[in-house]
Amino acid sequence: MGVDLSDIVEDCSKEISLNNIKGKKVAIDAYNAIYQFLAAIRQADGTPLMDKQGRSTSHLSGIFYRTINLVENGIIPIYVFDGKPPEEKTQEIQRRIKIKEEAEEKYNQAKEQGEIKSMKKYAQMSSRLTNNIATESKELLINMGIPIVNAPSEGEAEAAYLSQKDYAWASASQDYDSLLFGARRLIRNLTMTGKRKLPNKDQYVDIVPEIIEFDSLLHKLGITREQLIDIGILIGTDYNPEGIKGIGPKTALKIIKKYGDIEKAIGKEIDEKEILFDYKQIRQLFLNPKVIDPKTSLELKEPDEEKIKRILIDCHDFSEERVVNAVGRLQKAIKSSKNLERQTGLDRWF
Template identity: 55%
Template sequence: MGVDLGPLIKNRRQVKVEELHGRAVAIDGYNALYQFLAVIRGEAGEPLTDSKGRVTSHLSGLYYRTLNLLEKGVKPVYVFDGRPPELKAQEIENRVKQREAARAKYEDALRRGDLESAKTYASMSTRLRDYMVSDAKQLLDALGIPWLQAPSEGEAEAAYMAAKGYVWASVSQDYDSLLFGSPVLVRNLTISGRRKLPKKDVYVEVVPEMLELQLVLGELGLTREQLIDLAILIGTDFNPDGIKGVGPMKAYNYIKKYGRLEEIAELRDELSSIDYVAIRNIFLQPDVVDPGELEWRPPDEERVVEFLCREHDFSEERVTNALRRLKSSSSARTESLDKWFG
């Protein structure tokens, strides 16, 4: 779920798509696929599937989102989670239980014929299976988009890539990559702007926003080490409960007043059950790998059609239309991308 740093961070800036032109970004692949799976659903909340019953919602989202980014001159590299740290076990168990509870409510809502609730709970019961990730990687290969299997946390790997200059920014909805040291975090990376709020017929304009680590730290008057301590008080994936009764504001006040966890006398008992030294280490010395040279190739149209249309029953008209649009876009003909289509 990530750390709830949102309320503390005022220093966020809306990004225009033009500012992303020509830039490489590392996208948290699991984060992205989960969102597509949660959102792209039918009337009763069922995911899109092919004729063999395999889920394809995430492929649809990944395909059109990626082509849109390419059309705008953005060069994405997708980073997928590897083996989670031991300390993430509790968080993973929590998520499993939440999904199971949501699934029960989903089935109940279906029985009652309450489609609106069904859709909500279906979304909450989203599971990302291995085959879905595998399919996503196959699609990216066909599209000529690089992807990376992180040794551990994808967010950590993306942050490393940004910090080392392999990419300009990391992309995720979560704030964790700031804790992992990403100099720039982009949230809401989407081209088409408006999104419908659940329940009400209200539409909200969704614009990509950019958070810079140094500006955030400067705004809060904290070091990255202190921001990590603050996050531990609120609760991270590695101590999901945090400290009872301590949210973003109280956590901030504690760290501003005492500087670091060791000095907070009144929380000594609560903190004694949290292995915060190990958690700090996950954020400060994460298990990452050098990505090597990233290569963007032109989409292999034959392969894309074979995979999406032949194998997964996508409409060939829609799929080829999208590719044609990319080919005729100005971005595809300029700069480093001109080699794509001769």
């Protein structure tokens, strides 16, 4: 779900070309990206890409080909994987599981009735990211020479931390939670750039990357990071999905700007009986999340072609010709990226 700040953030978002990110490291929320691949890379009836044994390969296809596209554009992706979620997220996790179970039931009903469009819709909604999918994704990325980071808890929090500490230039995710975690820059649509079909419509639109500069956002809204977090808490986060009934982003912004924080608004604009969660604890989850300094190099490495072929061709029946050609592209792109990095380093001396 993530926090829905769209009504107050969209005016601060601007399009950015991949060329503008060239030579920069971007910390990608891996689970967020993989869910996109699982949902989008499907056949017309919603069936995911599968190997001969009936195992889903949509995630591997997305990781492999779209990551190569990023590297070819001079971007250095760092995939950040979730660790153990905070206990406060349990309610949201259970809510998501229920939604997926209901979607699976509707998918089966649509399948019985031969309703192709409904089948795809509910199949996408029922996408599940299993431990095996995460493990396979990590293995493929490592052998592609792409850096990964295993977060101790929330992947978005770790990605935001990497941007704060200059390990990465920006954080990439579809969710706005990255902003509450303090990401210096948030890039949306990075791993889904291109033409995409609108839900339930025979219409396609061009999806382009968008960037939100954190300091510019706070300046334009006239608030602090702590106040942005309070706004998120009022409208609902993964730690308190319901938020406060009747309060949306614009109303929450107005309340926090008027009173300064949630404490001062209680008894005035907010009924204390409506607060069914520990907002102080949630605030701390965003301000002081569990993060770590990366223990491994965050540089691109030479891909291991034989291991990539074993994963994709031998284990999952990918086209050998396509994989070999793509690996060649990746090798060339990584070499170009390293040359660009060396040139950038030399430029500092002149």
